[in-house]
Amino acid sequence: MGNSDTEPATGRHDPDCVFCRIIAGEIPSERVHEDDQLIAFKDLHPQAPVHVLVVPREHRRDVTELAQQPDLLARIATVAGEVAATHADGEFRLIFNTGASAGQSVFHVHAHVLAGGKLAEGAL
Numbered sequence: 288m289g290n291s292d293t294e295p296a297t298g299r300h301d302p303d304c305v306f307c308r309i310i311a312g313e314i315p316s317e318r319v320h321e322d323d324q325l326i327a328f329k330d331l332h333p334q335a336p337v338h339v340l341v342v343p344r345e346h347r348r349d350v351t352e353l354a355q356q357p358d359l360l361a362r363i364a365t366v367a368g369e370v371a372a373t374h375a376d377g378e379f380r381l382i383f384n385t386g387a388s389a390g391q392s393v394f395h396v397h398a399h400v401l402a403g404g405k406l407a408e409g410a411l
């Protein structure tokens with residue numbers, strides 16, 4: 288909540304957002320990657336042998352908002368590939384649920400990286 292188009296493009300933090308709280312270290316997570324722009328951590332309810340969420344540190348609602356920063360969006364794909372190579376065989380599915388009817392439940396953009404096994408059609 289609390290995000291509008293008038294908010295600044297940098298430095299956003301939403302104290303009510305579970306992923307902002309994970310990024311701030313207020314909620315524990317099992318991190319597998321972190322850099323100045325992104326963190327990646329294991330999903331609490333894994334849907335595949337490897338199920339990692341790649342999340343920008345700055346609060347953005349969804350992938351369409353993140354698309355305003357194409358370099359950051361591209362970095363998510365790069366980090367997803369690194370996670371899949373480190374924790375599985377390098378092959379992976381990358382999913383951005385966008386909107387509640389599409390399954391988005393946390394409105395801080397995140398890419399699901401699913402890897403490590405034969406993935407069923409329609410997973411997630």
Ligand code: 5GP
Nearest residue numbers: 305316328329330331332384390391392393
């Ligand atoms: P969405 O449904 O928004 O695409 O994905 C949200 C994901 O975040 C879900 O797969 C859910 O299991 C995960 N998740 C929600 N809360 C937490 C949490 O506190 N810690 C971790 N590691 N994952 C969470």
Ligand code: ZN
Nearest residue numbers: 304307346395
């Ligand atoms: Zn957030």
